[in-house]
Amino acid sequence: MTTQTLWSTGDTEPRLRFSYWRDAVCQAILNVDAERRGSESFEARISSFAGGMTKVARFASQPHRIVRNRGHVLRSGEGGYLVSWQESGRSRIVQGEASVLLEAGDIGIVDVERSFQVDFPTPVSRTLMLIPRRMLEERAPWLRRSLPIKAGGESIFAELAGAHLAQLCTGSVIHSAADLLVENICNLLALSTIPASFQRETCELPTETLLTFLRRNLHRPELSPPMAAAHLRISVRTLHLRFQRMGTTFGAWVLAERLEACRGALDNGMLNRQSISEIAFDWGFRELSHFSRVFKARYGISPRDYRAARRGDGWPGQAQP
Known part of the structure; x- marks a missing residue:
């Protein structure tokens, strides 16, 4: 079965909470920096789930910003795509010259081998998955040239992908079932992001x-x-x-x-x-x-x-x- 690890700022002194949060995000999903928005006491929690072929995490927090720079990329060796399912609140992902705004139900995809930042201007809850590059690119090769990318929550495929991500976060999925869910998520992400031009090329x-x-x-x-x-x-x-x-x-x-x-x-x-x-x-x-x-x-x-x-x-x- 999948195993769950939980971090919460509620168990930390207020003055240490933000540095604790940065370390928790790095351990749970990806090597990044975190920047505060506002001076009030920061509160957040994150759970990570291990047991399948990818890393999955679910968090809720007050407003802040996540930054991944070239140094993080070179030091960590982490690769692939970060998939973010916005459960509540808003976030903006910026990578290079492009950006996407995510609202409840939307899914964002970003390349973790390039610098990016994510702003959370409001309280937010999200589910994250780090997917190996090959798994997504063999189904969605257009991702190489069009990131960050957004799958709108109105898409039935994005909705189903979100439901699968939620299932992975229950902590009760056996390894083989988790791997099948990940395969399905990759297929659904391809279906929800395929551009019209690519559909014509491969019809x-x-x-x-x-x-x-x-x-x-x-x-x-x-x-x-x-x-x-x-x-x-x-x-x-x-x-x-x-x-x-x-x-x-x-x-x-x-x-x-x-x-x-x-x-x-x-x-x-x-x-x-x-x-x-x-x-x-x-x-x-x-x-x-x-x-x-x-x-x-x-x-x-x-x-x-x-x-x-x-x-x-x-x-x-x-x-x-």
């Missing part, structure tokens, strides 16, 4: 249809551009252009998805009796040595050591290659 074959076919066939070692193109009735050139538009290649995307699937299997205690080689072959790898090499290159640890670290030595029935 002949939705990108999600292509990716769904590939995910369903990751276990097949023979999966290839000609095979996928023939099944989807598009040219191989068109297929490669789709991946170019997403900022990747067919081979890199398939490898990343297979590695994620294997990592998930190594995390799954119900598969503890399955050997590492069986997991690799089940997800389309042809050679164990190749799988071990690319797994370590991506995650910085061998599959064997990863399983041991996640499951602990001495699990009954743990199989080895």
Whole structure:
């Protein structure tokens, strides 16, 4: 199940509350600075939820400002997109020359690898999620060139995404269900932000249809551009252009998805009796040595050591290659 950590300024001396709040935000979601608005005693609370593939936090506070500068980006190493669901109050996100105003029900998306600031002129409550770049860009490649971006609360897709975010913050979602909710949120964010021009470009074959076919066939070692193109009735050139538009290649995307699937299997205690080689072959790898090499290159640890670290030595029935 997901675990919850709570910070509240109510347990802190008034003169120390704002510095406490800055540290709490950094621990809960992202490395930033906080600036006060007004001289009154500051009150705020934030909860973070761990257990899925992303970081999720929910907070309520008095007016203030959050600033993330280039130094934070370089020091923290955090990447991806920060998704903000405005539950109440107002906020303005500024990144570069662009800004968006969020009101209750709206969702904002900002690139955390670039400087930005968020102003809260009124008391506010929000839910935040830090999503890996690849997860959103493969569904919404237009995000690379149009941030910050707003999904209006009047959109049914934004409304559903907000409901999913709220569910993640209940603290009662099991890991596998949390990961499915995150996948759904990414799909809903793509649907709620897709520009009309991109819809026209991709109307002949939705990108999600292509990716769904590939995910369903990751276990097949023979999966290839000609095979996928023939099944989807598009040219191989068109297929490669789709991946170019997403900022990747067919081979890199398939490898990343297979590695994620294997990592998930190594995390799954119900598969503890399955050997590492069986997991690799089940997800389309042809050679164990190749799988071990690319797994370590991506995650910085061998599959064997990863399983041991996640499951602990001495699990009954743990199989080895």
